[in-house]
Amino acid sequence: xxxxxxxxxxxxxxxxxxxxxxxxxxxxxxxxxxxxxxxxxxxxxxxxxxxxxxxxxxxxxxxxxxxxxxxxxxxxxxxxxxxxxxxxxxxxxxxxxxxxxxxxxxxxxxxxxxxxxxxxxxxxxxxxxxxxxxxxxxxxxxxxxxxxxxxxxxxxxxxxxxxxxxxxxxxxxxxxxxxxxxxxxxxxxxxxxxxxxxxxxxxxxxxxxxxxxxxxxxxxxxxxx
Numbered sequence: 001x002x003x004x005x006x007x008x009x010x011x012x013x014x015x016x017x018x019x020x021x022x023x024x025x026x027x028x029x030x031x032x033x034x035x036x037x038x039x040x041x042x043x044x045x046x047x048x049x050x051x052x053x054x055x056x057x058x059x060x061x062x063x064x065x066x067x068x069x070x071x072x073x074x075x076x077x078x079x080x081x082x083x084x085x086x087x088x089x090x091x092x093x094x095x096x097x098x099x100x101x102x103x104x105x106x107x108x109x110x111x112x113x114x115x116x117x118x119x120x121x122x123x124x125x126x127x128x129x130x131x132x133x134x135x136x137x138x139x140x141x142x143x144x145x146x147x148x149x150x151x152x153x154x155x156x157x158x159x160x161x162x163x164x165x166x167x168x169x170x171x172x173x174x175x176x177x178x179x180x181x182x183x184x185x186x187x188x189x190x191x192x193x194x195x196x197x198x199x200x201x202x203x204x205x206x207x208x209x210x211x212x213x214x215x216x217x218x219x220x221x222x223x224x225x
Contacts, residue, residue: 016061018133019043023053023079024068024095029118033066033125040126042133050074054082062140063089064113064132066125069096069103077103080110086219089139091132095120142212149213152198160197163190167203168210 020037022044024030030046037044047053050071069076080092091113094104104115113135114128156164159180166176173187180187200206 017043018062021045021065023047050079062133062136064091066093084111089136091135093128146216149209155197160190160194164194168207
């Protein structure tokens, strides 16, 4: 039997291999894509309906999805809209046998990585998947950075968060004090603590951090309404 250490190393190696989800109710297409994906060195997980995919727990690591436009129950566009909000690390490549321009435009506006028509070209599929996996890696890294920044942000007091928001908006310490009804010296003290807790070496870095945090903070506010 393998030791716990060996098992953990094997798990890490497995999770590092990109996963390609395939959602298509045409079994022959599903099997062909599964074979192509595995032959190309990626992991493949197949589903014949959107509901089965939604029941699958989220994975960590680079991934993408080959998604049929026409599915029983929840169709491809509906599935896209359900996962787009919080799955920027899961690029979607649509595949369809009867796509039209309005539908493809809607899919691309919804954030689709690519829109392929059947019969599928092997080269087109592989090119789209490679591009989507690269996008997923970048999105995953950005999301991890946001989580780290959010943890730092949550260590700030309510007043420090107020000071941070006003400082990154371009206000001077005196103006921040006027907005909050506190002295300039107090603003400087809060600002210093914000810089230390956020591990920001400069105001420019703090501004960049806040820009990365903003989408996550806005989602949290929207969810609490």
